[in-house]
Amino acid sequence: MADVTEIQEKPKTQPRSNDAPVLEVDGLKKHFPIKKGVISRTVGHVYAVDGVSFSINQGETLGLVGESGCGKSTVGRTVLRLLEPTAGRIKLEGQDITDLDKDKMRPIRRQMQIIFQDPYSSLNPRMPAGRIVGEALEIHGLATGKEKDERVAAIFDRVGLRKSQMESFPHEFSGGQRQRIGIARALALNPKVIIGDEPVSALDVSIQAQVINLLMDLQDEYRLSYLFIAHDLAVVEHISHRIAVMYLGRIVEYTDKKTLFTDPQHPYTEALLSAVPIPNPAVRREKRVLEGDVPSPIKPPPGCHFHTRCPYAEERCRIEEPELKEIRPGHLVACHLR
Amino acid sequence: MVDTVNENIASDTGAEPVAVPQDTILEVDRLQTYFYTRGGIVKAVDDVSFQLGRGETLGIVGESGCGKSITALSILRLVPSPPGRIIGGEVRLEGRNLLDCDEDEMRDIRGNEISMIFQEPMTSLNPVITIGRQIGEALILHQGMSQNEAMEKAIEMLALVRIPEPQQRVKEYPHQLSGGMRQRVMIAMALSCNPKVLIADEPTTALDVTIQAQILELIVELKEKLGTAVILITHDLGVVAETTQRVVVMYAGKKVEEAEVLDLFQNPMHPYTQGLLSSIPSLGILSGDSSQVEERLTEIPGMVPALNDLPVGCAFAPRCPYADDQCIAAYPPYEERSSGHWAACWHSDKLGGRTHG
Numbered sequence: 138m139a140d141v142t143e144i145q146e147k148p149k150t151q152p153r154s155n156d157a158p159v160l161e162v163d164g165l166k167k168h169f170p171i172k173k174g175v176i177s178r179t180v181g182h183v184y185a186v187d188g189v190s191f192s193i194n195q196g197e198t199l200g201l202v203g204e205s206g207c208g209k210s211t212v213g214r215t216v217l218r219l220l221e222p223t224a225g226r227i228k229l230e231g232q233d234i235t236d237l238d239k240d241k242m243r244p245i246r247r248q249m250q251i252i253f254q255d256p257y258s259s260l261n262p263r264m265p266a267g268r269i270v271g272e273a274l275e276i277h278g279l280a281t282g283k284e285k286d287e288r289v290a291a292i293f294d295r296v297g298l299r300k301s302q303m304e305s306f307p308h309e310f311s312g313g314q315r316q317r318i319g320i321a322r323a324l325a326l327n328p329k330v331i332i333g334d335e336p337v338s339a340l341d342v343s344i345q346a347q348v349i350n351l352l353m354d355l356q357d358e359y360r361l362s363y364l365f366i367a368h369d370l371a372v373v374e375h376i377s378h379r380i381a382v383m384y385l386g387r388i389v390e391y392t393d394k395k396t397l398f399t400d401p402q403h404p405y406t407e408a409l410l411s412a413v414p415i416p417n418p419a420v421r422r423e424k425r426v427l428e429g430d431v432p433s434p435i436k437p438p439p440g441c442h443f444h445t446r447c448p449y450a451e452e453r454c455r456i457e458e459p460e461l462k463e464i465r466p467g468h469l470v471a472c473h474l475r
Numbered sequence: 476m477v478d479t480v481n482e483n484i485a486s487d488t489g490a491e492p493v494a495v496p497q498d499t500i501l502e503v504d505r506l507q508t509y510f511y512t513r514g515g516i517v518k519a520v521d522d523v524s525f526q527l528g529r530g531e532t533l534g535i536v537g538e539s540g541c542g543k544s545i546t547a548l549s550i551l552r553l554v555p556s557p558p559g560r561i562i563g564g565e566v567r568l569e570g571r572n573l574l575d576c577d578e579d580e581m582r583d584i585r586g587n588e589i590s591m592i593f594q595e596p597m598t599s600l601n602p603v604i605t606i607g608r609q610i611g612e613a614l615i616l617h618q619g620m621s622q623n624e625a626m627e628k629a630i631e632m633l634a635l636v637r638i639p640e641p642q643q644r645v646k647e648y649p650h651q652l653s654g655g656m657r658q659r660v661m662i663a664m665a666l667s668c669n670p671k672v673l674i675a676d677e678p679t680t681a682l683d684v685t686i687q688a689q690i691l692e693l694i695v696e697l698k699e700k701l702g703t704a705v706i707l708i709t710h711d712l713g714v715v716a717e718t719t720q721r722v723v724v725m726y727a728g729k730k731v732e733e734a735e736v737l738d739l740f741q742n743p744m745h746p747y748t749q750g751l752l753s754s755i756p757s758l759g760i761l762s763g764d765s766s767q768v769e770e771r772l773t774e775i776p777g778m779v780p781a782l783n784d785l786p787v788g789c790a791f792a793p794r795c796p797y798a799d800d801q802c803i804a805a806y807p808p809y810e811e812r813s814s815g816h817w818a819a820c821w822h823s824d825k826l827g828g829r830t831h832g
Contacts, residue, residue, distance in 0.1 A: 204683035311778050341538035341710065343775035346754035350771050368683065371713075375756035375772065398758065412688035414713030416755055418736045426692055427685045430653045 157231050158192035159362045160216070160249075160330050165189045165225035167208070167215045171435065184434050185211040187386035188225070190461075193330065196356065198363040200377030200394075202370060202409075204431055208386040209366045213332045216364065217249055218242060230329070247277055250323035254335035256315030260307040267293070267303025270321045277326060289325070296321045296351060313344035320351065324359075332364045337372060349376055370413050374398055382406050385434055385442040388461055392468040402470040404447045441473065449474055500704050501527040501550070501589075501672050506564035508542075508549045511557065515783040519545040519559070521728040527672065532698060532705040534719030534736070536712065536751075540779055542728040543708045547674045550706075551589060552581050568672070587617040590665040594677035596657035600649040606633075607645030610664045617668050632663035636693060655686035659693065666697060673698070676708045691718055712755055716740060724748050727790035728782055730809070734816040744818035744826055746795045750775040789821070797822040 167186040170179040186208040193199045201209045214220045216227055218234065227235050234245050253259035260269055271289040274280045280288050290300045296317045307315055316336060323331050333352070337345045353376060355361060367373050373380060374394060381391040382403065390403040401407045411425040427446050432438050438445050444454040453473050461471040508520040520542045527533050535543045548554045550566050552573060566573045568588060573581070585591075593599045601609060610632055611625030620628065626645065633641035636659040649657055658678060665673055675694065679687035695718055698705050707719055715722055715736065722739050724732040724747065732745040743749040753773040777794040780786065788805050792798040801821050809819040820826075 204685065313778060341779075342712070342751055343538060343754050344778065346756075346772035347774045347776075349756070350774060353771070370684070371756040371758045374758055408685060410758075412684040413758060414687075414691075414711065414717045415758060416712040416716045416740070416752070417757075418716040418740050424688055424692070426688045428689075430655055430686065431683070 158194050159230055160364070161192045161226075161228040161231075162212075162216060163190045163226045163228075165212065165215060165227065166223040167211050167220060168223045181435055184386050184437055186215060187437070189381075189383070189386075189388055190225075191381055191388070191391065193362045193364060195329070195362055196360040197379070198356065198365050198377045200373035200380040201364060201366045201383060202368060202373050202380060203383035204368060204409075206385075206431055206434060207383040208434065209383050210334050212383075213251065213334050213364060213366050217246075217251055217332060219251075243277070247326045248328050249330045249332065250326060250328040251332045251334060252316070252319045252323050252336040254338050256312055256319055256339065257307075260315060260318060262307050265304050265306055266298070266310070266318050269307075269318060270303075270325050273322065273325050279326070289321075292321045292324055295355075296324070297347075311344075313340055313347060316340060316348050317351070320348075320355070324355065327359070328361070330362045330364065332366070334366045335368070336365075338367065338369065345372070352376065370410065382409065385431065385437050387442060387471065388469075389443065389471045390469065391461065396468055402464060402468065402475050403443075403472050404449055404474075405443050408446075441471070498529045499526045500529045500569060501706075502565070502567040503546070503550065504565040504567065506546065506549055506561070506566065508545050508554055508559060508561050510559045512783070517782045518728045518785065519782060520549060522564075523725070523728075523730045524564075525723050525730065525733065527704050527706060529671075530698070530702050530704055531721065532695075532707060532719045534715040534722040535706060535708045535725060536710060536715050536722060537725035538710060538779060540727075540782065541725040542782075543725050544676055546725070547591065547676050547706065547708055550674065551585055551591060552576075553585075583617070586613045586665070586670070587668045588670055589672040589674065590668070590670045591674040591676065592658070592661045592665045592678050594680050596654065596661045596681070597649065599661060600657060602649050605646050605648055606652070606660050610645075610660070610667055613664065613668055628667065629663075632667050633660070635666075635697070636660070636663045638663075654682055655689060658682060658686075658690050662690075662693065662697070666701060666703065669701060670703060672706065673703045674706045674708070677710070678707070679714065680709070680711070687714075694718070712740075712751065724751075727780055727785060729790065729819065731791070731820070732816075732818045734818075738813075738816050742813075742816070744812050744816060744823040745791075745820045746797050746822070746826065747775075747791045748818075749826060750794075789819075797825060 165186055166188055168182040168184055171181045171183060172178065173180045189212055191199060201212060203209045211220065215222045222235060226233055229245060229248055237245065267289050270292060271285045274285050274288060289303060293300055293303060298314060298317050310318065337348050340348060349372065356363060365373065365376055377394050379393050380397045381388045382405065384405050390397065390401065390406045397406065401410055408425055408427045415422065429446050432445055440456045441454040441459050444450040447454065459471045459473045461469050464470050464475050504524050506520055506523045510517040510519055523546055525533065535546065537543045545554060549561050554561060561574060573584065607626055607629045610629040614620045614625040614628050630641045630645050633644055638644050638656060638659050652660065679690050682690060691714065694705065709715060719736050722734060722736050723730055724745065726747050732748050739748065740752065743752055750773065754775055756772060775794050780790055786792065788803045789807055792802040795802065807819045807821045809817060811817050812823050
């Protein structure tokens with residue numbers, strides 16, 4: 138691990154832009170009720186997201202990492218209001234959108250789009266690719282007929298698909314090309330924020346690189362803000378400016394990319410980084426392999442959620458929930474020992 | 476728990492023994508597995524050869540559809556037929572050609588001398604049978620154990636793969652276990668008859684990184700303890716770098732390169748390997764420097780060709796920066812470029828040096 142003194146430049150908490158963040162999320166919670174029996178009595182909750190706060194500036198990428206079941210995808214869906222939050226506020230360009238009704242939400246949806254992980258199940262198999270991408274333009278009344286076709290053609294061109302492929306159906310495309318259709322669809326409405334829910338995880342490495350490069354080029358071109366949800370740390374490191382690490386519904390560490398990778402402060406982040414296999418056989422690392430599994434979000438452990446697997450856990454960790462606090466400017470950690 | 480992250484460069488002296496297999500246990504020789512479909516003949520595995528030494532870990536890497544899993548299934552003669560058929564080559568286990576064995580003989584070999592673990596443990600375990608009985612099944616079948624003996628051994632195996640409270644767990648059903656635990660059960664099952672060869676087909680792809688680290692550590696540890704030779708099939712170059720000694724790279728049904736792991740990563744001789752290595756984002760924690768991370772990733776343009784419509788020449792030529800008329804006209808010979816390092820490329824000599832940071 139790198140030395141603390143090595144960080145001379147101030148971590149850029151507000152990179153690239155001074156104006157208000159494009160997306161602000163404050164204290165977001167999403168608890169799913171577990172129902173049982175004939176009268177659907179609520180017998181418990183899945184604490185999928187349990188108090189998550191972050192913000193994203195224009196042209197910035199926030200990487201959201203964590204293992205399966207940590208709630209990262211639920212964060213993405215709740216931010217889009219595809220799921221109704223249990224508590225917390227969501228602000229888009231300063232406007233609180235948490236309680237907007239369906240009609241008022243519609244113009245907002247134009248600003249926030251999502252790209253899904255599985256390019257096979259997220260595209261309608263009976264719709265030609267051009268219509269998949271153009272559909273939203275019609276729904277939002279932005280373009281119809283010939284104008285729509287022209288705009289779709291332009292987007293196709295931009296994401297590296299041929300105009301002639303507008304008439305093709307999803308099964309005629311490869312995985313990487315389908316993900317380009319997904320990106321084209323997200324891009325069609327000219328959004329401010331794109332939420333990528335594991336957008337490259339299902340792709341082969343050589344194709345993954347193509348899609349990552351495309352996403353980064355589009356960001357530069359349109360000053361897009363990304364919430365990039367992924368479990369692959371190398372990909373997240375490549376694409377993100379800042380990174381939030383989640384464990385069992387909570388953010389445990391939140392800082393700029395460089396600090397996170399050179400000077401991780403949360404024991405979970407440390408373990409996560411140490412577990413990633415490095416594609417370089419010349420490097421031999423002593424691994425810190427975590428014991429055990431992630432506990433169930435139905436019954437998260439009391440105190441610090443990570444204490445059951447943490448090699449440094451103390452008495453206090455088992456009782457008291459650590460707060461996400463700023464230990465250095467722009468570096469937030471939720472750990473009693475820091 | 477070790478607190479330091481030791482990074483040292485494996486030199487010639489410090490590294491593990493040079494993995495030239497003096498004592499070969501499994502030989503795959505010019506294996507050809509084709510699928511006869513309505514769309515034509517799919518050459519899933521075409522002329523693939525490799526050897527596996529006793530106690531060695533061999534990695535097979537490649538992208539989806541390159542034939543790496545079909546190679547593994549062909550070794551165990553588990554290719555669904557029809558449409559698949561092994562039409563040529565030999566698979567020799569200690570000199571005995573498995574392709575000549577009848578079904579009864581094969582049944583004796585599967586799970587006993589060669590066993591396999593799969594990517595998705597949930598679909599490879601029977602959901603309505605306790606894990607103890609599932610592990611015991613092979614023992615009763617292959618080793619002629621009684622029910623009780625098999626159960627004892629199952630408990631022992633669960634303890635070996637470090638499942639807590641094995642006496643309890645042995646009575647549980649697969650759904651009561653987490654993904655990592657299920658994969659441990661699969662490993663326990665695969666190793667219960669003390670096989671000579673273990674084939675692990677993407678054993679950690681469905682698992683989270685921290686669990687992946689546990690499982691890989693377990694496989695390596697057990698391999699050393701039991702002396703099993705391992706074929707590790709994966710698309711993850713990180714896993715390959717950390718667990719294998721020798722690597723076979725496959726592309727479009729053919730083996731394009733083979734070398735010792737360090738040699739392969741430092742000095743790739745096939746443009747596809749080179750492209751793969753440079754297209755993965757590298758973690759800055761390696762060097763403590765994430766400045767290079769801002770760069771664009773190197774892309775391999777285009778995509779994998781359809782296996783039922785392969786070009787005459789090199790299958791990688793349409794995506795290859797070095798391709799010329801020769802590559803399009805004829806498939807390159809598979810030759811030894813330096814000691815123990817084989818590649819099938821007309822232009823291996825031009826590649827020189829590594830591209831990957």
